[in-house]
Amino acid sequence: MSPERYARINQMLDNRQTDLTLCLDTVHKTQNIAAVIRTADAVGIHQIHAVWPDAEMRVSGNTASGSQQWVKTLQYSSMSEAAKQFNLQGMQVLATNFSDKAVDFRDIDYTKPTVVIMGNERDGVSDEGLAIADQHIIIPMLGMVQSLNVSVASALIMYEAQRQREQAGMYGTRQLDEAYCQKMLFEQGHPIYAKACRRKNIPYPSIDAQGQIEANATWWQRMREPDPNADEA
CATH class of the missing domain: 3.40.1280.10 (SPOUT methyltransferase, trefoil knot domain)
Structure with missing residues (x-):
């Protein structure tokens, strides 16, 4: 993103x-x-x-x-x-x-x-x-x-x-847990990948301090594989 x-x-x-x-x-x-x-x-x-x-x-x-x-x-x-x-x-x-x-x-x-x-x-x-x-x-x-x-x-x-x-100074200090924040950053910052994860049942990756996906080679390989739930032509 x-x-x-x-x-x-x-x-x-x-x-x-x-x-x-x-x-x-x-x-x-x-x-x-x-x-x-x-x-x-x-x-x-x-x-x-x-x-x-x-x-x-x-x-x-x-x-x-x-x-x-x-x-x-x-x-x-x-x-x-x-x-x-x-x-x-x-x-x-x-x-x-x-x-x-x-x-x-x-x-x-x-x-x-x-x-x-x-x-x-x-x-x-x-x-x-x-x-x-x-x-x-x-x-x-x-x-x-x-x-x-x-x-x-x-x-x-x-x-x-x-x-x-x-x-009262109650804004500007994060109250939400990190897991929820990571989920929102991925879904709203990388919506195409998030949709693919849901289709392929792949766990969400982490988002790094620059807003980019932080995932290992196995995750990327699964992302590149054909969607098993896609309709057959």
Whole structure:
């Protein structure tokens, strides 16, 4: 890969926030899901969560502008299943909801490990999502409209979290493990070789400090061999 590509991927990896995330509570419109993922990538969120009990969530590569390649989406069949993961990570759980105990979303300390539950387009956050939340948050509305599109609301909250974390110096220090970083560097820096590895069932090689493939002669020989899974002419 080019030095510029190598530097850009490394910069992305250095800024990923592993303890800041969103949970989409049965959000079902593809364009909204894709927009949330795209913004998550922009602010450095490593992965998001989605509770989707009825069907698989699918995001078009074109719709998400390729952001799903960089941001993992972990899917759950129920909110209780997702809650177990949040508890394991010691996260404060926030839920967007108009309630008596809701506070302005800007009054939250997002430098803590945080997950924000965003409700679906029609009903908002489910009763199960509200029940596991440590705090309800709202985006103040001064006009006649009482709610924002879920992707817009998510973006406002994510950028407030980014602002606070930048001020706290939380960006620029790599939090991801080396195995994951090597995988991303290979798949995104050498996509043709990565595709060949998956077809031929060849382990991924290491990527060196210049962004180039570091592999022995045996690996290269296997790469040059005909693809046993290729369709016969």
